[in-house]
Amino acid sequence: MYDFGSIVGHEQIIEHLQSAIKMGKVSHAYIINGEKGMGKKTIAYTFAKTLQCGEAATNSCNTCKSCLQVESGNHPDVISVTHEKLSIGVDDIRVQVNGDIAIKPYSGPYKIYIIDDADKMTEQAQNALLKTIEEPPAYAIIILLTTNSSKLLPTILSRCVMLNLKPVSSDAIKENLMKEYNVPDYMASMSATFSQGILGRAIRYASSEEFTQSKEEVLHLLKYIDDMELYEIMEAIKKLSTHKLEINDYLDLMILWYRDILMFKVTKNPNLLLFKEEYKFISEQARKKDYEGIENIIIAMNKAKIRLNANVNFDTVMELMLLTLKEN
Template identity: 55%
Template sequence: MQEVEKVLGHEEVVKHLKNAAAMDKVSHSYIFAGEKGSGKKLLAKLFAMTLQCEKHGDEPCLQCSSCKKAMNRNHPDIIYISHEKPNSIGIEDIREQLISDVSIKPYTGPYKIYIVDEAEKMTVQAQNALLKTIEEPPAYAVILLLVNNGSTLLPTIASRCVTLNFKPVRDEVIKKYLMEELHVPDYQAEVSVAFAQGNVGKAKQIATAEDFTEMMDAAFRILKRGQDMEVYEMVDAIKLLSEQKHTIYEYLDLYLVWFRDVLMFKATRQIDGLVFRQEYNDIKSRADRSSYEGLEKIIRAIETAKARLQANVNFDLTMELLFLTIREN
């Protein structure tokens, strides 16, 4: 039988859900809000398992037949809503899998639980169709809407749900987990934590990447050779990298941490606080060449590039502007 992963951080959310289960005060609809990789799906699964568990405790026993079914994702009363189109959850998806299903009583458990991941992708029509069920749910129904940070559901839906916000997890908690549970070396754990900014999923993904060192070397090579390359060559190089294995956001996050190191070194001249300590020589020479203002401009430009790419602005143009800023400052 597979083990369920540990939940790191999110103490307030966990406490709220445990109390609801223990005191039998479960709401009919919840919104779990947090960025991708923050642990929403894991907690939704564990909460659903707890509610269906035959021991009726404040957490799943992992031993009963209900828990075993839920762990293998074949519990008939825990329904994960799927959708054909990658970028939208349409009215048909919601109607077929949730609205027309919710009137059928649970097969085995006390509840019927619906988990809608990326619920912000529901079309307005789908949300309006769901509204009636959320307003007048059967006594046994629990709907969990998982949304990415800052995503907006219709106010009519949001106002009828209990919203639980998933905040960034503390760095030391993530670092301890990476080193003790996943046996990631100290330095790699530190880089991963700086890179992830409180997001456990992100830290884990980067810490356990087989080509971790290669990825860093490739990303930094573009920065270091920036003086000898044309801007379009730099854009082509990063494009090639981000098409191979890791996403462009991972490379941009590496640059962000690297330039924060440069800024930190410029201010303190100390090597201790640096994430990329083994990059000391390059960080020092960059710190000597750039002004405080220039470095702050670069850091802002990386954040802007990430936001532009998320808003589907042209890749080449976005990266060109970024590398120009890096070069000019």
């Protein structure tokens, strides 16, 4: 359910949005920026639902016709801008936003456009949207959801209220998993720890029967990676990619491993490790590797994630990453 009271974390952003509603100072354009799984859509639709609610309060009533329409995805004045191609083109914006926004709301006080993957807009599409953001009708609100707001034009950034989502505490995520999803204590704790403050990721981990097994496979690879040949590592990663979790999840686990190595190299404190039970292997790798090498590996893995998200060939991406890994 889209409800401010059920959102985990993001208290400052919720307070900002509710305050804007209460004081009648709602902006015509917002950017909600954060990693996948942080709750951008939930916040956007909760905000839209509250604005359209017949009770006109700082939280939705969840019972009026408007609230029920938003929940079912059928509210005529809450429009989800879609795209079929990898990028959002100028025609997508012209047809779904610019060509529609002049029509007054059918039933609600506002007409709200939610553009997911807004950082995938082409420059032409952004320029087309900019004209609408600069001179919107009084009833119009545009909400852009991004994982990388720096890809938006400075002119768009300057005309929107920026809301950057921050990681949620592990304790809050664990509590939510146990309360809302009936996840056992140990699994909730592990999923929360490795989610890095991203609730959606924690839910995915907790609901995957393969997560524990896959985590062990990743750990086996990382513990013995220095003694493996390049083709052996490649085969191991290909095997991982056939499981239910996304390849980015495995790369995240690998990045956390090397961050643990870096953390231990700096602090020598095993209590700060995520992979505490693997202290023996982490301390040994920390002793062998230098700071620059570890940082190069983490950078290479983050680059691999970016390339995979841009649909670069899987084998090519992995080979480039593994070469850096073996070199360091």
